[in-house]
Amino acid sequence: MYDYILRHGKIMDGTNNPWYYSDVGIKDGRIAEISRDITESAAKVIDVSGLAVAPGFIDMHTHTELTYLVKPDDNCKISQGVTTEIGGLCALSPAPVDDITRAPIENMNNPLLGVHGLKYDWNSMAEFLDVLKKSKHVTNIGTLQGHNAIRTMAMGFEDRPPTEAELKKMMALLRESLEAGVFGFSTAGVQSPSNFADTPELLALCSVVAEYGGIYETHLRSESNAMLDAVAETLLIAKKTGVRAQVAHHKASGKINWGKLTASLRMIDESRQMGCDTGVDMYPYTYASFNLEALLPPWVRGNSTSQAIEILADKSQRPRILNDMQNGILGSGWESVYQWCGFEGIHIGAVAKQKNMSLQGKSIAQIARDRGCGSIDVVCDILCDEGFGVLMLLDFGCEEDIETALRYPFMAPVTDALTTHLHGGGNHPRIFGTFPKVLGHYARDRKLMSMEEAVRRMTSLPACRLGLKDRGLLFPGYAADITVFNPDTVIDTATLEKPKELAAGIEYVFVNGVLGYKDKQIVDLGGALLLRKGKAHRKD
Template identity: 30%
Template structure:
């Protein structure tokens, strides 16, 4: 089944590339290329094993792949890459890079934590947080310059908040239609799909049908529904089923972000999750996922522990509830129950720049230092900073590995916050798990970060080393390609990447950032899009 899935998945991309490759190969003949990379072991992104090939760049495209000497290929500059591995630039389908890409500081817009790992394309607007004004955001990136290519989801949670606010309410027919129109506009403006975050308020107040109706709109434009599911713990199987139901109800391909099973009592249930997904695939449903290679997750403290009813109306109203004695006691009971579950007070640690003295300390340790119960410590922390982030050591290594080995699971960092995954996801996946632990072939690991992602999300002419594709390329030393970020020191850049090209421009040269801002804002432009306000 896995082999069939991969072949079907790649067929469209390979056929689409063939015509372009011929034309670009003809254009390269007799011309002096801008850059020639010789002697590298080339992984083309399809999942095939490597071959020693030369790769030539003309402008922002790959113009030649083959034997440069035999074909008398000339170039203005040559990189001798013997001993290095060459692959398509990695595509990260789930990030929170908005703070980098939207920064006024050009050094931050370079998005170096990702670039230094070989990532050349990121998706933002994840977890349902993206707003509906896609054109404004993409235009700002084009105008200001960014270090990576970047695409945007329109967020279900963002659209819901625009129309309904942060309250626990259900939309009227007129409000649902307004939400549909906002998604329709966003897709026309270039969104790659609809992202969901049913784990988070206020999106968590939505019923399945609401999401399905919005997914129908995105489906009209060949979009994908990407989701942080309603549950990744005890309710994970119900959440998987809800995701599948949204897909079948709307006709949209579904993509499960940071697929996992959280909580010690759920360890091992990855096998059940995989069976559910593959049963759906056998029935013809398009289902994929992404993961990061760590046993700890990260999100906000309130999303991790606070009951959703306490968040109704947003942080301001949540803080007001904490001042009401009766409501506070009810909240404390909920917190105590969650913190007692499988030692969560010890497994959840803080990661917040505003309170550096608390970073890396567990809720249990903080409560002991303060001489209060863990639930009282949580209340105090939230009162001081409602946006406090935490890291939860909630997964098993066996489940993490089992998910990454699936041919329909791609690599996605969920990076952007104070977690080593921001700086290390791709280097850790390739260096530690593929090359050192050998839990999967390197060719598969690279495919899961390149061609698989490009094909799933219809990212045209990227994700493959083919003539005619954009020259997004990473060159790394397999003996040194490793992550260096840890939970104690989470901002250490990865090592072993020698060169990174973004749209033909050298952004990393001999391991150092060149200052280039060569990224592009990517706009999804499907063929045969419907007329405004109409479905296919």
């Protein structure tokens, strides 16, 4: 007897083959049978006539591994059909840590990831994965090793190349994490201390990742004026080390750079033709999400939070801060995200304090007009009041670039998102809308790709990039991660004004054979697993 039979579905199996009608039998967490008329009995039969039956969607770029520790039943990902998430991106990891680095890493990660006050009760990545294994979470979770933690363990926050001994320590720590089951390694060219690394350091670390068949995901050093140079560095690393490389949340920010994705995607494709295993992902929105302190120049942001706030509170420093934001700092390599859109295009997304909730959704420029002060005063005053961790949204791109990127066959959609902001504030709508938007808007309505191809981008493509052996395809023997959606009605409904609206058309979501979501409700947390490279581990 099967646990479930899904009857009369339109099978979109993740290969981009044309859909076909069939039944799907599920037993013991696996796909047991796919055939036109299953004769086996089942504990539960669901008629899915007219609905698409697809592999569960894989979000290969998230920041949820900590937020699920404090909010395991968050519905933002499963409600859009996601069954597997990979964290540890953009150089951010909560391990390894020791008694010296634990507090600095907590102070760096927690405001960025929306988990203020979380204490890291572990040391190694292996210990952290064991914590995840024992915790509840609504989707499967795996992680990469972020650069920041291992660099801090080896050499603190020093802005210099590592010594030979320090580099060997980083390589050893990375190897330990890969042995523990992480899927690869991530860096961030705009996040300290990862952005202090030069290319030789990254080559050495990526050579270790290549030994394990892991993936190297990078938040480029530049996503605007020097974006093509940053892509070239990533492709060089892939060529010299043989690592599988992924350009994360690819974009060309600022009007002067619109259209550059055509050139960068050509570079990536040429590298593939030369034998480099390179790929790319993106979220389908023209506005990005950062913490508000990302506006600050490095001479402010590079301090501890308390020291930085002291500088911000000193009004005599604000003209210098504004000048650096507007004009950059010659020779520093720092890229001012203010230049992407100015204060009119920067909106407050989420705050912690109830008294500031009315600021959510407003631009910095509008708040300045309301208060009768300068925009730089708004930024500094909010940070002094709230501390670091205020979410902002920035208009950076154009719709034409999104469509250019989505036409590229190796472009995987991702959310680049936390779970729901834990303070109850605003969010980027990508947190609830990314995958249904690609299916409904770009595939069905804009016809940039077939629905079957959109499913492939969300399933077998990220599974192959990550090395997930038994997920991403709707085949017998594979894990029963299954998303059932209505191809005629699936669409995102989350907006900047209402960012937590649930997507339409996501009917059923199974995680390892357990029905986790239906009728826009989470119904069971029991199916999700911790995923380690090459294997999965149940929580019991």
